Amino acid sequence: MSEFALSSDAAPAAAVSRARRLATLALFDRLFHKLTFSAAIIVLLLLGGVIVSLIQGSIPAIKAFGFGFLASQSWNPVTENFGAMAAIYGTVATSLIAMLVAVPVGLGVAVFLTELCPHTLRRPIGMAIELLAGIPSIIYGIWGLFVLAPFLQQYVQPALISAFADTPVLSTLFAGPPYGIGVLTAGLILGVMVLPFIASISRDVFDTVPPVLKEAASGIGCTTWEVMAHVVLPYTRVGVIGGVMLGLGRALGETMAVTFVIGNAHKISGSIIAPGTTISATIANEFTEAVGDIYTSSLIELGLILFVITFVVLACARLLLMRIEHKAGA
Amino acid sequence: MSLYYRRRNTNLVATTLCWGAAAFGLSWLVMILGALVFEGAKGLSLDVFTQNTPPPGSAGGLLNAMAGSLIMTIIGVAVGGPLGMLAGTYMAEYGRYSKLTVIIRFINDILLSAPSIVIGLFVYTALVARMGHFSAISGAAALAILVIPVVLRTTEDMLLLVPGSLREASTALGLPRSYVIQRVAYRAAKSGLVTGVLLAVARVSGETAPLLFTSLNNQFWSLDLNAPMASLPVVIFQFALSPYKDWQQLAWTGALLVTATVLILSIAARTLSRQRTSK
Numbered sequence: 001m002s003e004f005a006l007s008s009d010a011a012p013a014a015a016v017s018r019a020r021r022l023a024t025l026a027l028f029d030r031l032f033h034k035l036t037f038s039a040a041i042i043v044l045l046l047l048g049g050v051i052v053s054l055i056q057g058s059i060p061a062i063k064a065f066g067f068g069f070l071a072s073q074s075w076n077p078v079t080e081n082f083g084a085m086a087a088i089y090g091t092v093a094t095s096l097i098a099m100l101v102a103v104p105v106g107l108g109v110a111v112f113l114t115e116l117c118p119h120t121l122r123r124p125i126g127m128a129i130e131l132l133a134g135i136p137s138i139i140y141g142i143w144g145l146f147v148l149a150p151f152l153q154q155y156v157q158p159a160l161i162s163a164f165a166d167t168p169v170l171s172t173l174f175a176g177p178p179y180g181i182g183v184l185t186a187g188l189i190l191g192v193m194v195l196p197f198i199a200s201i202s203r204d205v206f207d208t209v210p211p212v213l214k215e216a217a218s219g220i221g222c223t224t225w226e227v228m229a230h231v232v233l234p235y236t237r238v239g240v241i242g243g244v245m246l247g248l249g250r251a252l253g254e255t256m257a258v259t260f261v262i263g264n265a266h267k268i269s270g271s272i273i274a275p276g277t278t279i280s281a282t283i284a285n286e287f288t289e290a291v292g293d294i295y296t297s298s299l300i301e302l303g304l305i306l307f308v309i310t311f312v313v314l315a316c317a318r319l320l321l322m323r324i325e326h327k328a329g330a
Numbered sequence: 331m332s333l334y335y336r337r338r339n340t341n342l343v344a345t346t347l348c349w350g351a352a353a354f355g356l357s358w359l360v361m362i363l364g365a366l367v368f369e370g371a372k373g374l375s376l377d378v379f380t381q382n383t384p385p386p387g388s389a390g391g392l393l394n395a396m397a398g399s400l401i402m403t404i405i406g407v408a409v410g411g412p413l414g415m416l417a418g419t420y421m422a423e424y425g426r427y428s429k430l431t432v433i434i435r436f437i438n439d440i441l442l443s444a445p446s447i448v449i450g451l452f453v454y455t456a457l458v459a460r461m462g463h464f465s466a467i468s469g470a471a472a473l474a475i476l477v478i479p480v481v482l483r484t485t486e487d488m489l490l491l492v493p494g495s496l497r498e499a500s501t502a503l504g505l506p507r508s509y510v511i512q513r514v515a516y517r518a519a520k521s522g523l524v525t526g527v528l529l530a531v532a533r534v535s536g537e538t539a540p541l542l543f544t545s546l547n548n549q550f551w552s553l554d555l556n557a558p559m560a561s562l563p564v565v566i567f568q569f570a571l572s573p574y575k576d577w578q579q580l581a582w583t584g585a586l587l588v589t590a591t592v593l594i595l596s597i598a599a600r601t602l603s604r605q606r607t608s609k
Contacts, residue, residue, distance in 0.1 A: 025506050025509075026506065028506070028508060029506040029507055029508045029509075031508075032507075032508035032511070032512075033507070033508065035416055036416045036417065036419045036423070036424060037420050037424065037425075039412075039413050039414075039416035039417040039419075039420060040416075040417040040420040040421060040425070040430065040431075040434055042413060042417070043413070043414075043417045043434055043437070043441075043478060043479075043482065044430075044433070044434055044437060046475060046478070047437045047440070047441060049452065049456065050444075050448065050449070050452045053452050053455045053456050054448070054451060054452065054455070056455065057451070057455040057459075104351070105351045105354055106351075106355075107351075108347055108348045108350070108352065109348075109351050109352050109355045111348045111351075112348040112349060112351060112352040113352070115348075116345055116348055116349065125352065125356065127597075127600065128356055128359055129356070129359075130596075130600075131359065131593060131596065131597075132355065132358065132359045134592055134593065134596040135362065135536075135589060135593075136535075136536020136537070136538070136563065136588060136589070136592055137536070137538070137539075138536060138538045138563050138566055138567060138585070138588070139362065139366065139536070139585050139588065139589050140362070141567075141570070142566060142570045142581060142582070142585050143361075143362050143365055143366070145570060145571075146365075146369070146570075146578075146582075147361070147365050192358050195355055195358075196355070199355065223337055223340070223341035224341055224344075225340055225341040225344035226337070226341070229344075246443060249443050250443060253443075253444065253445025253446075253447070253448070254445070255445065255446065255447040255538070255539040256538045256539055256563075256567065259567075260570070260571070280445060280447045280539070283447055283451065284447060284539055287451075287454075287543045288542065288543050288546065299451075300451055300455065303447065303448050303451040306445055306447075306448060307444070307445070307448045310443075310444060310445055310448075311444070314439070314440045314443055314444070315436075315440060318436060318439050318440065
């Protein structure tokens with residue numbers, strides 16, 4: 001097409017056809033602009049569509065239960081009496097356990113990758129950690145069910161139960177028979193899933209620290225650890241928190257890995273080795289079997305609650321990460 | 331002197347813990363892949379690729395599930411890929427400095443990590459409930475919604491990496507804007523755009539939650555887009571939770587196949603994008 005611009009043929013007949021073809025070009029140009037613009041708008045509408053359709057789908061449940069839905073932990077398909085409390089509790093409890101595992105380990109991996117790792121190993125190890133993030137969640141689920149849960153049931157949980165039997169608070173935390181599956185197992189699996197996200201974001205964030213700062217700290221005699229704790233971490237605090245919240249968002253919404261090992265029991269138990277349920281596991285397990293409007297609608301309302309929770313967490317994470325990108329760019 | 335030793339010891343303990351953390355993280359990868367290969371390879375035979383999913387207690391394969399996964403992934407990427415790419419083009423080329431771009435980028439980032447089961451619920455209420463039955467096409471729609479944010483993000487990032495001087499040079503030659511984008515910017519960012527699509531395929535091919543109540547499952551060979559269709563992840567889910575040994579074995583084998591596909595795709599994507607950045 002560039003020949004139109006380059007050739008300056010001045011013959012009158014050619015000028016007419018040239019004008020026509022330029023008009024086609026201009027038309028095509030406008031069309032392409034409109035096309036990309038509408039694609040962008042569609043993306044915007046999709047999120048709106050998700051929210052609207054979830055609200056619409058949960059109206060029957062909202063009408064039937066009101067705010068009591070959030071506070072009730074009954075879940076009885078026969079009497080059609082539903083409450084979200086047990087599922088919300090399970091979601092929060094498993095995510096909390098996951099973060100207890102993933103945050104320290106993830107940060108440790110990030111420090112290792114930026115400061116301690118020999119240069120030749122940096123790329124392969126970084127890539128291996130990112131591959132861990134790419135493994136589909138159903139794989140974690142099947143592995144958790146057949147490998148991790150039996151292991152925990154046979155060795156770890158009996159040890160925990162007998163070790164803490166006489167300690168006041170911990171004995172209720174680790175009470176009951178060792179099922180293998182349950183809140184603790186689900187939390188551990190989630191922790192392993194979230195770990196690579198936190199590790200790779202923290203690594204990227206650590207890399208934004210100007211080398212001069214670290215060199216200056218080392219120059220006045222700081223140890224590697226002191227450089228990390230007193231220079232790098234304070235400088236990147238906002239970004240690290242953003243990364244952690246991004247991981248939390250993943251953990252809250254994760255479905256398949258949890259569904260395999262949570263046990264799907266609609267009750268709040270004081271013991272973390274007892275079976276429980278999460279919002280996403282409830283939906284995955286029961287949605288296709290749900291009969292009746294109220295049942296289906298209650299499950300959709302659960303989805304709405306999950307979406308709102310993760311939306312808030314993810315939005316905070318993005319805002320924090322945007323701040324550190326801004327800082328790095330400035 | 332004691333302060334010196336304390337600092338040195340703290341440093342020693344902290345760095346050892348970091349080494350430990352890295353070893354811990356990597357050991358999970360080894361353990362998961364090890365169990366997958368060990369358990370999955372036991373059931374690997376030609377039957378897996380040539381026969382349909384069996385009823386409990388008899389031998390069979392995963393042919394219909396693989397075909398279903400392939401079909402729905404292709405449709406999902408064919409719909410979501412171009413949409414994401416066009417939207418990404420708008421953000422990087424036309425609306426680079428507009429408010430709309432900032433908003434879409436923010437929303438896209440949230441869609442990128444939104445729980446996939448919620449996307450499944452959305453497609454259920456928007457499509458399945460209206461059509462009155464589960465269908466492969468609604469499964470593909472759910473996958474398309476998951477493809478869009480991945481492709482959009484990489485497209486925008488890669489187009490922003492294309493030097494502005496290339497665009498200015500071609501504009502100075504008299505090329506219209508759309509041609510500059512298609513003939514110059516797209517070509518310069520080609521490997522990056524392919525990376526985005528590969529990453530999207532990798533993400534989508536292991537997704538289970540959004541398919542559970544959109545495409546459901548089908549025990550038989552079916553290519554009907556208007557009917558329920560089997561897919562590898564859903565079959566793995568169903569078979570792994572069943573009490574039958576045959577089914578559990580097939581679930582492991584399916585899991586091995588899915589993981590191999592996803593890992594190969596993401597390694598390919600990474601090598602492609604590294605070639606680009608090292609140039």
